[in-house]
Amino acid sequence: MQIPSMANTIQNVIVVGAGGTIGPVFISKLQNAGFNVSVLARETSKATYAPSITVHRTDLSHLSLVKAFEGIDAVVSAVATFNVSDQIAMIDAAVEAKVKRFLPSEYGGDASLPDLENIAPFAVQKKNIIEYLKTKESQGLSWTAISVGAFFDYLFGYGHGLMGFYFDDPKVQLFDQGVRPLDATTMNQVGLAVAATFQHLEETKNKRIYVKSFSVSQAQIVDTFEKLSDKKFRRTDGSVKELIAVGKKHIEEGNWDLGYPESVTAALYSDTGFGYSSGRASEWNKTLGLPEESLEICAKEILQSKGWI
Incomplete structure (x- = not known):
């Protein structure tokens, strides 16, 4: 060698x-x-x-x-x-x-x-x-x-509706019916x-x-949150186009507290490829020797941090 x-x-x-x-x-x-x-x-x-x-x-x-x-x-x-x-x-x-x-x-x-x-x-x-x-x-x-695609536990810790999820009054905006895949890390x-x-x-x-921990859709995330807790999310349809416009407006007004999470969420669920590497993360995970992680375990830790379980 x-x-x-x-x-x-x-x-x-x-x-x-x-x-x-x-x-x-x-x-x-x-x-x-x-x-x-x-x-x-x-x-x-x-x-x-x-x-x-x-x-x-x-x-x-x-x-x-x-x-x-x-x-x-x-x-x-x-x-x-x-x-x-x-x-x-x-x-x-x-x-x-x-x-x-x-x-x-x-x-x-x-x-x-x-x-x-x-x-x-x-x-x-x-x-x-x-x-x-x-x-x-x-x-x-x-x-x-x-x-890393969606910086999973960090984004849920940040709050402010990132990734379309709201925990205080449980609701989720589902983009493309919640089926678009994301790389989550x-x-x-x-x-x-x-x-x-x-x-x-x-x-x-x-x-x-x-790199990634796993690939997941919004629908899989909300289903897992609901399975692990006694909470139910109110599900609404979200529009990436509308969220882009709202995020831009808030940023132009200097309101980054709203504009930042809105623009990140819009980018993740857009068709740009921002949130999904189409298999490249899987290949790099192999090259780097990174482990697979579990959606359910990560979701449980997030819910514990929110006091839901």
């Missing part, structure tokens, strides 16, 4: 945005896989980490970022959707610090699709980040973008995919990859 050279291995990984929802999952999965993990945090951040985690403070200036990235093999970005443009400065610093791999903050549907910004305006900045990373390939920085699976990416460097180099 050929032993990979040190130039082609990843050992030291820094997580950016580790104080958010998904950051702690990345830290845990990377540590479990044997990587040395540190964190990049703003100087003003009050997030706390285990004593074993080195925290590099930054004011996002070029010098402070380069210093934080010295000796780092890979950067995993988990910055919030509305802050993805901050990654430009991080990419520049990563190049100077000779970082080998950069994982931009994706972890949703395929933001590279044409005309997606007409449904989900936040996709524009994500596209721009990938295009910027491509310009750095010749300077030694490689990248991997991870698309849990935070656990996304964390495993990040770690596996660094164990499959050549296969994932300068590529968008697709």
Whole structure:
């Protein structure tokens, strides 16, 4: 068996945005896989980490970022959707610090699709980040973008009608009669995919990859929720076209609390392919050695978090 050279291995990984929802999952999965993990945090951040985690403070200036990235093999970005443009400065610093791999903050549907910004305006900045990373390939920085379809437990935790579900007054908007398939991925699976990416460097180099926990339809989700609880959802017919218009209007008004979940939901159930990779996730799961996860187990955890069971 050929032993990979040190130039082609990843050992030291820094997580950016580790104080958010998904950051702690990345830290845990990377540590479990044997990587040395540190964190990049703003100087003003009050997030706390285990004593074993080195925290590099930054004011996002070029010098402070380069210093934080010295000796780092890979950067995993988990910055919030509305802050993805901050990654430009991080990419520049990563190049100077000779970082080998950069994982931009994706972890949703395929933001590279044409005309997606007409449904989900936040996709524009994500596209721009990938295009910027491509310009750095010749300077030694490689990248991997991870698309996960519907970020399952995260979206249900976010609430605000994401994926068409409302829990306070149980109802669901069914799009296309609820039969359109989605790739759904849990935070656990996304964390495993990040770690596996660094164990499959050549296969994932300068590529968008697709992963999932399972494929599922809206109808299957609501049926499972009802089977596991004593609750019933009031089912209504939803229109993707109407939801796109409503989401755009709210975003133009600056109401992202409504506009963001509306635009994400519209994108997931649109015919763009944003939420469904047509088999590519299954192939990448095999390549990365990712496990299958259970809709019923994940649904049970979501319902427990809602106090339904």
